[in-house]
Amino acid sequence: MHLLTFLIVGVIAGWLAGMLVSGGGFGLIGDLIVGVVGSFIGGFLQPHIPIHVGSAIVNEIVFAVVGAVILLLALRLLKRA
Numbered sequence: 001m002h003l004l005t006f007l008i009v010g011v012i013a014g015w016l017a018g019m020l021v022s023g024g025g026f027g028l029i030g031d032l033i034v035g036v037v038g039s040f041i042g043g044f045l046q047p048h049i050p051i052h053v054g055s056a057i058v059n060e061i062v063f064a065v066v067g068a069v070i071l072l073l074a075l076r077l078l079k080r081a
Contacts, residue, residue: 006036006039009057009060010039011032011036012035012064012065013035013036013038013042013064013065014032014038015032015035016035016065017034017038017065017068017069017072018031018035020065021069021072021076026075031072034068034072034075035064037068037071038064038065038066038067038068038070038071039060039067039068040067041066041067041068041070041071042063042065042067043060043063043067045066045067046059046060
């Protein structure tokens with residue numbers, strides 16, 4: 001995936017993950033960074049989960065959101081501890 005597309009997908013994923021996961025967020029910039037890192041996680045998970053949703057870009061956004069939600073939940077668990 002092109003770097004600019006990767007960053008845009010990560011930003012969208014971070015924003016959506018921040019909206020989906022309830023509780024105190026990490027702020028706009030923090031959620032966007034989590035989205036970019038979460039898209040790495042989603043990219044790692046994608047070959048192992050045989051689900052395809054819509055077009056290629058929609059599929060990338062879905063997996064990036066899933067990765068960002070996983071990362072946000074893990075970070076919030078660590079923040080509580």
